[in-house]
Amino acid sequence: MVKLSVKDMDIETGGIHIAILNKKDARKLDLHSGNRVVIKKGKTEVTCILDIARSPKSVAEGQLGLFEEVIDHLHVKNNDKVNLEFTDKPKSVALIREKLFGKRLTYEELYTIADDITHDRMTDIEKTYFVTACFTKGLNNEEIVDLTRAMVETGSKINFSSLTLDKHCIGGVPGNRTTMIVIPIIAAAGFIIPKTSSRAITSPSGTADTMECLAKVELTEKEIRHVVKKTGACIVHGGSMNLAPADDKIIEVEHPLSIDAEGQLLASVMAKKYSVGATHVLIDIPMGKSTKANTWAKAKHLRKMFELIGRKLGMKVKVIITDGSQPIGFGVGPLLEALDVIAILKNDSFAPQDLKKKAITMAGMLLEMTGRYKDGFKVAKEILESGKAFKKMNEIIDTQGRLNHLKPGKFRLPVHCPKIGRVKEIDNEIIAKIARMAGAPTDKGSGLFINKKAHDLVKKGELLFTVYTESQFKIDLIKEFLKKNNGYDIH
Amino acid sequence: MVKLSVKDMDIETGGIHIAILNKKDARKLDLHSGNRVVIKKGKTEVTCILDIARSPKSVAEGQLGLFEEVIDHLHVKNNDKVNLEFTDKPKSVALIREKLFGKRLTYEELYTIADDITHDRMTDIEKTYFVTACFTKGLNNEEIVDLTRAMVETGSKINFSSLTLDKHCIGGVPGNRTTMIVIPIIAAAGFIIPKTSSRAITSPSGTADTMECLAKVELTEKEIRHVVKKTGACIVHGGSMNLAPADDKIIEVEHPLSIDAEGQLLASVMAKKYSVGATHVLIDIPMGKSTKANTWAKAKHLRKMFELIGRKLGMKVKVIITDGSQPIGFGVGPLLEALDVIAILKNDSFAPQDLKKKAITMAGMLLEMTGRYKDGFKVAKEILESGKAFKKMNEIIDTQGRLNHLKPGKFRLPVHCPKIGRVKEIDNEIIAKIARMAGAPTDKGSGLFINKKAHDLVKKGELLFTVYTESQFKIDLIKEFLKKNNGYDIH
Structure with missing residues (x-):
C-alpha cells in the first residue's frame, strides 16, 4: 500500500475507471500500464486500470492522476491523499471462464459476479466474456432466477410494503x-x-x-x-x-x-x-x-x-x-x-x-x-x-418537478406520398433511424409526426409524415436518406 | 472533418488508443466520451476512442489531447495539426455478430475482421466478442486456413525464395x-x-x-x-x-x-x-x-x-x-x-x-x-x-548486435530437500510462479537454477534448486510461498 497525492486530470472516459502513475513510481512499485489497482480514500474504494505518465508534467512522482469518474466516486479533490494497492483479477474471472466451458453457476457464484460488476472490479473485456458465456452457453431457469436475485441484492431496494x-x-x-x-x-x-x-x-x-x-x-x-x-x-x-x-x-x-x-x-x-x-x-x-x-x-x-x-x-x-x-x-x-x-x-x-x-x-x-x-x-x-x-x-x-419550456424542432420537412394506394406496413427501424438522424433523443423537439398509418388509403402528394429538427444540415441529410427509403410500404 | 492542434498528454495506456477533446468542441461536433473517431495526419490515420476534457487546463478548445500510443503511431508532436472525424462501427462488428450466431465466415469476411483488428478499428469489447465467437462456435478447417491467410495478408511478409x-x-x-x-x-x-x-x-x-x-x-x-x-x-x-x-x-x-x-x-x-x-x-x-x-x-x-x-x-x-x-x-x-x-x-x-x-x-x-x-x-x-x-x-x-553485460541476481535462496526419497515430478506451474516472483522475465538475472530433476534420488538437506533475485524483499516473499509448495513431488 502506498500513499499518493491526487491530481485531478479533468478528463472523463464515459465510465472506465482510470488512474495514472508517474513512470518512476510505477517502476518502484513494479506496476505496469493495464494493471488493476485499488484506490482507497477512507472507507470508499474503487478499482482502476493503470496508465503510466512518461513525464512529471502530466503526473509527477508521488502524484496519482485520476479521471473524473474516479474523482466523483471517491469524492476527492486535488492534493487529497489516497492509498493505492495492486489487486489481482477478481474471483469472478475464474467463474466466467468456467461458464464459458459450460458450467452451471450457483447463486453464490452469480452473486460474486454481480458484486464484482457492481463495484467495477472487472474490465470491459472480462464483462464481455460474461455476456458471451451466458449468451452462447445459455442460462437455465434456476440461473436466470439466481442472476436476477444477485443483481437485486448487490444494489438498492425500495419497498412500499403493500400491493405494488x-x-x-x-x-x-x-x-x-x-x-x-x-x-x-x-x-x-x-x-x-x-x-x-x-x-x-x-x-x-x-x-x-x-x-x-x-x-x-x-x-x-x-x-x-x-x-x-x-x-x-x-x-x-x-x-x-x-x-x-x-x-x-x-x-x-x-x-x-x-x-x-x-x-x-x-x-x-x-x-x-x-x-x-x-x-x-x-x-x-x-x-x-x-x-x-x-x-x-x-x-x-x-x-x-x-x-x-x-x-x-x-x-x-x-x-x-x-x-x-x-x-x-x-x-x-x-x-x-x-x-x-x-x-x-x-x-x-x-x-x-x-x-x-x-x-x-x-x-x-x-x-x-x-x-x-x-x-x-x-x-x-x-x-x-x-x-x-x-x-x-x-x-x-x-x-x-415540472418542466415545460420545450418546442418542436423549428426546421421541418414534410414527406409526401409518391403514389396512390394503401399503406401496407411502416418500417419501425427506418422511422427510428429518421428520428435519430433528426436529432432525437438528444434534441427533445426533434423527430417525426406521422399522418398516415398502416391500412390508410393514400393519394399521390398526400402528407405521410413531417420531420422536425434543429438544423437545415440535418434536413438535407434526411432528404438524401429518404431518396432510398421512407419506411412506407404502399400497395 | 475538423482540424485540431495536438497536445501530447505524456500518458501511456499500454495499447488502447485514446484521444481527448475539450467538452465545448465535443458539444459542437456532437461527440461523446466513448465515441470512435479517426485521427489523420497526412496519409497516416488511427482510430481512437474519445475521452472528454472538462476543463481547458487539461485540453483546451481547438486542441486534441493524444496519449503516447497515438503520438507514436502518427509521428506527431505538440501543436502539430491533425484532422479528426467521427467514424461508425467497422463492418467487422456485424460479421462477428453473425459468427456468434453460428455463421461460417468466408475468407473475405475473415480478411475484413483481421484488417480491422490490425488497424485498431475495433474496441477491446468487440475483439473479445470475436474471440468468444470463435471459441464457442468453433472454426472449421477452412476457416482456420482462411483466418491464417487473412492474418498474414494484413501484415508484412518476408520471403527468402528458397527452402526455408x-x-x-x-x-x-x-x-x-x-x-x-x-x-x-x-x-x-x-x-x-x-x-x-x-x-x-x-x-x-x-x-x-x-x-x-x-x-x-x-x-x-x-x-x-x-x-x-x-x-x-x-x-x-x-x-x-x-x-x-x-x-x-x-x-x-x-x-x-x-x-x-x-x-x-x-x-x-x-x-x-x-x-x-x-x-x-x-x-x-x-x-x-x-x-x-x-x-x-x-x-x-x-x-x-x-x-x-x-x-x-x-x-x-x-x-x-x-x-x-x-x-x-x-x-x-x-x-x-x-x-x-x-x-x-x-x-x-x-x-x-x-x-x-x-x-x-x-x-x-x-x-x-x-x-x-x-x-x-x-x-x-x-x-x-x-x-x-x-x-x-x-x-x-x-x-x-552482441550484448553480454548480465549477471545472475545477487540475492540467492538455496532450497533444500525436506526428506529422503526419489523426485517423482516437478510442477511446471509452481516453478514458473517462483521464477516470476523472483522477477523473471523483467529482471534478466532472476529465476531458478535446478539441481534435482525427476527420477533423481535425493537425501534430506540436499540442494533442490537455488532462487536468484535482485531484492531481499522478493527472497522473503518466496520463502513464505515455499512453505506451502516448492513444486517437488518426492516419494
Missing part, C-alpha cells in the same frame, strides 16, 4: 409511450405504481427521455420515495437510482454488438421490477418484423418464460402480446411523443386512438390482476376519460 | 530453450531458418527474452533480412516486426481469461510461419499435466490438425510430441536459461543433457524433412559437438 404494481415493455416500437398513460390511471385508481424507465440507447426516445419533456426524471432515491408516497406513483429514470446496477453495466457491453441473450433479458427486466418490490407486473411484448419477438412462437415462448421466472420470484406476472408492426401514436421523438400523451390524457379529439386504446387495455389488465375489478378496461377508460388520470399525471409532474 | 525451415513450440515447459540450439545447427548445415520468437506473457521467459541476454532481438525488417542473408538465420522478437499483427492483438484479449481456442492457436502458429515463407516446419508439442496438450488424445489431435492446416497452406509440417512433465535444462529465467544454452553449444561437461538431447533430436528431424539427410540425429550431433553450431551462434549474435 408495475409494467414493462420489451421495446422495438417507436412512439409506444403507454407508460405515461397507464401509470396515472393506475395511481388514480388508488394503487402504488413506482415506475422506473430507461433512456434511449439505439431508439429515438426512451420513456425517461419523453417524460423529461414534462418533469424532472433524475431523482434521488429519497425524492422518489417522497413522490410515490404523495402521489402513489412516479415516472423516473431508473439509471439515477442504484437498482440492480450490475444490470446496467452488463447492458453497456451488450450494446456494441446488440447482443440480447434471452436469459439476460429476462433477468434484466425482472431485476428492475423485483428491486422496487413489485407484486403485480404486466409485460408488453410487441410482435413485429423488427422487434425482439418477431414470430408468434418467440413471443409465446417469452411469455411463458416471464411468467415462470415471475412465479419463482414470487411475483404475479401477466404478459400481453401486442401489435408491433408499425409505430404507435403520431409522434416519434421525446417532445412529439409527450404531446401525444398529453392529448390522450386531456381527451383531445385529435389524440392518437391506437395509443389510447392500448394504454387503456393494459391499465385494465393491471387492475384485473389485483383481483379487485372484473371489467378493468371499463374502469380504466372511465378514469382516463373523466380527467382523473390527467389530474393524477399533473400531480406526479408537479411533485417530480 | 522453421520450428515452433506450443509452450508450457520452463527452461525449454531448444530454439537457441536448433537454429545454429540448422544454419550451420547451410539452411535458411529465420526464427521469430515471442516474449513471455505468463511464463518466466520467452525465447526472445532469453536471446536478449546475448544479442539484440528488436530488429527492423531490413536488419533481419540482412542478418538472415549473412548468417542464414536469426533469433529475433517477432513482435517488433509486422508479421500477422492481428494475431498479436487477438492474443491480448485472450490473455485476461486465458482463453486459448484450438482454431486460434493453430491459426496463430501457422500465420507466423507462413509470413516468413517457411516451407518446412517442425512443431514441438510438450505433453504434461500443465501443458496445453495434457493427454495423449489431445496431443495426437493437435498433431493431426497442425499437419492438416500445414498441408492446406502448402507447408510441410511435422510434429514431435515431447515430455512436458518437468522443466527442461537447469536454468529457468532469461539469463539462467541462456547460460544453459551456451554450455551446450560450448560442449561443457556440466551442460544439461536433457535439453541437449532434445535439441539434437529436433534439429535432426528438421534436417531429415529436407530430404537431404537420412540420419539427421547423427548429423546434428556432429554439427553441435564439433563447435560449428557455436561458431554459427556467435555469427548470429554478432550480426544481430
Whole structure:
C-alpha cells in the first residue's frame, strides 16, 4: 500500500475507471500500464486500470492522476491523499471462464459476479466474456432466477410494503409511450405504481427521455420515495437510482454488438421490477418484423418464460402480446411523443386512438390482476376519460418537478406520398433511424409526426409524415436518406 | 472533418488508443466520451476512442489531447495539426455478430475482421466478442486456413525464395530453450531458418527474452533480412516486426481469461510461419499435466490438425510430441536459461543433457524433412559437438548486435530437500510462479537454477534448486510461498 497525492486530470472516459502513475513510481512499485489497482480514500474504494505518465508534467512522482469518474466516486479533490494497492483479477474471472466451458453457476457464484460488476472490479473485456458465456452457453431457469436475485441484492431496494404494481415493455416500437398513460390511471385508481424507465440507447426516445419533456426524471432515491408516497406513483429514470446496477453495466457491453441473450433479458427486466418490490407486473411484448419477438412462437415462448421466472420470484406476472408492426401514436421523438400523451390524457379529439386504446387495455389488465375489478378496461377508460388520470399525471409532474419550456424542432420537412394506394406496413427501424438522424433523443423537439398509418388509403402528394429538427444540415441529410427509403410500404 | 492542434498528454495506456477533446468542441461536433473517431495526419490515420476534457487546463478548445500510443503511431508532436472525424462501427462488428450466431465466415469476411483488428478499428469489447465467437462456435478447417491467410495478408511478409525451415513450440515447459540450439545447427548445415520468437506473457521467459541476454532481438525488417542473408538465420522478437499483427492483438484479449481456442492457436502458429515463407516446419508439442496438450488424445489431435492446416497452406509440417512433465535444462529465467544454452553449444561437461538431447533430436528431424539427410540425429550431433553450431551462434549474435553485460541476481535462496526419497515430478506451474516472483522475465538475472530433476534420488538437506533475485524483499516473499509448495513431488 502506498500513499499518493491526487491530481485531478479533468478528463472523463464515459465510465472506465482510470488512474495514472508517474513512470518512476510505477517502476518502484513494479506496476505496469493495464494493471488493476485499488484506490482507497477512507472507507470508499474503487478499482482502476493503470496508465503510466512518461513525464512529471502530466503526473509527477508521488502524484496519482485520476479521471473524473474516479474523482466523483471517491469524492476527492486535488492534493487529497489516497492509498493505492495492486489487486489481482477478481474471483469472478475464474467463474466466467468456467461458464464459458459450460458450467452451471450457483447463486453464490452469480452473486460474486454481480458484486464484482457492481463495484467495477472487472474490465470491459472480462464483462464481455460474461455476456458471451451466458449468451452462447445459455442460462437455465434456476440461473436466470439466481442472476436476477444477485443483481437485486448487490444494489438498492425500495419497498412500499403493500400491493405494488408495475409494467414493462420489451421495446422495438417507436412512439409506444403507454407508460405515461397507464401509470396515472393506475395511481388514480388508488394503487402504488413506482415506475422506473430507461433512456434511449439505439431508439429515438426512451420513456425517461419523453417524460423529461414534462418533469424532472433524475431523482434521488429519497425524492422518489417522497413522490410515490404523495402521489402513489412516479415516472423516473431508473439509471439515477442504484437498482440492480450490475444490470446496467452488463447492458453497456451488450450494446456494441446488440447482443440480447434471452436469459439476460429476462433477468434484466425482472431485476428492475423485483428491486422496487413489485407484486403485480404486466409485460408488453410487441410482435413485429423488427422487434425482439418477431414470430408468434418467440413471443409465446417469452411469455411463458416471464411468467415462470415471475412465479419463482414470487411475483404475479401477466404478459400481453401486442401489435408491433408499425409505430404507435403520431409522434416519434421525446417532445412529439409527450404531446401525444398529453392529448390522450386531456381527451383531445385529435389524440392518437391506437395509443389510447392500448394504454387503456393494459391499465385494465393491471387492475384485473389485483383481483379487485372484473371489467378493468371499463374502469380504466372511465378514469382516463373523466380527467382523473390527467389530474393524477399533473400531480406526479408537479411533485417530480415540472418542466415545460420545450418546442418542436423549428426546421421541418414534410414527406409526401409518391403514389396512390394503401399503406401496407411502416418500417419501425427506418422511422427510428429518421428520428435519430433528426436529432432525437438528444434534441427533445426533434423527430417525426406521422399522418398516415398502416391500412390508410393514400393519394399521390398526400402528407405521410413531417420531420422536425434543429438544423437545415440535418434536413438535407434526411432528404438524401429518404431518396432510398421512407419506411412506407404502399400497395 | 475538423482540424485540431495536438497536445501530447505524456500518458501511456499500454495499447488502447485514446484521444481527448475539450467538452465545448465535443458539444459542437456532437461527440461523446466513448465515441470512435479517426485521427489523420497526412496519409497516416488511427482510430481512437474519445475521452472528454472538462476543463481547458487539461485540453483546451481547438486542441486534441493524444496519449503516447497515438503520438507514436502518427509521428506527431505538440501543436502539430491533425484532422479528426467521427467514424461508425467497422463492418467487422456485424460479421462477428453473425459468427456468434453460428455463421461460417468466408475468407473475405475473415480478411475484413483481421484488417480491422490490425488497424485498431475495433474496441477491446468487440475483439473479445470475436474471440468468444470463435471459441464457442468453433472454426472449421477452412476457416482456420482462411483466418491464417487473412492474418498474414494484413501484415508484412518476408520471403527468402528458397527452402526455408522453421520450428515452433506450443509452450508450457520452463527452461525449454531448444530454439537457441536448433537454429545454429540448422544454419550451420547451410539452411535458411529465420526464427521469430515471442516474449513471455505468463511464463518466466520467452525465447526472445532469453536471446536478449546475448544479442539484440528488436530488429527492423531490413536488419533481419540482412542478418538472415549473412548468417542464414536469426533469433529475433517477432513482435517488433509486422508479421500477422492481428494475431498479436487477438492474443491480448485472450490473455485476461486465458482463453486459448484450438482454431486460434493453430491459426496463430501457422500465420507466423507462413509470413516468413517457411516451407518446412517442425512443431514441438510438450505433453504434461500443465501443458496445453495434457493427454495423449489431445496431443495426437493437435498433431493431426497442425499437419492438416500445414498441408492446406502448402507447408510441410511435422510434429514431435515431447515430455512436458518437468522443466527442461537447469536454468529457468532469461539469463539462467541462456547460460544453459551456451554450455551446450560450448560442449561443457556440466551442460544439461536433457535439453541437449532434445535439441539434437529436433534439429535432426528438421534436417531429415529436407530430404537431404537420412540420419539427421547423427548429423546434428556432429554439427553441435564439433563447435560449428557455436561458431554459427556467435555469427548470429554478432550480426544481430552482441550484448553480454548480465549477471545472475545477487540475492540467492538455496532450497533444500525436506526428506529422503526419489523426485517423482516437478510442477511446471509452481516453478514458473517462483521464477516470476523472483522477477523473471523483467529482471534478466532472476529465476531458478535446478539441481534435482525427476527420477533423481535425493537425501534430506540436499540442494533442490537455488532462487536468484535482485531484492531481499522478493527472497522473503518466496520463502513464505515455499512453505506451502516448492513444486517437488518426492516419494
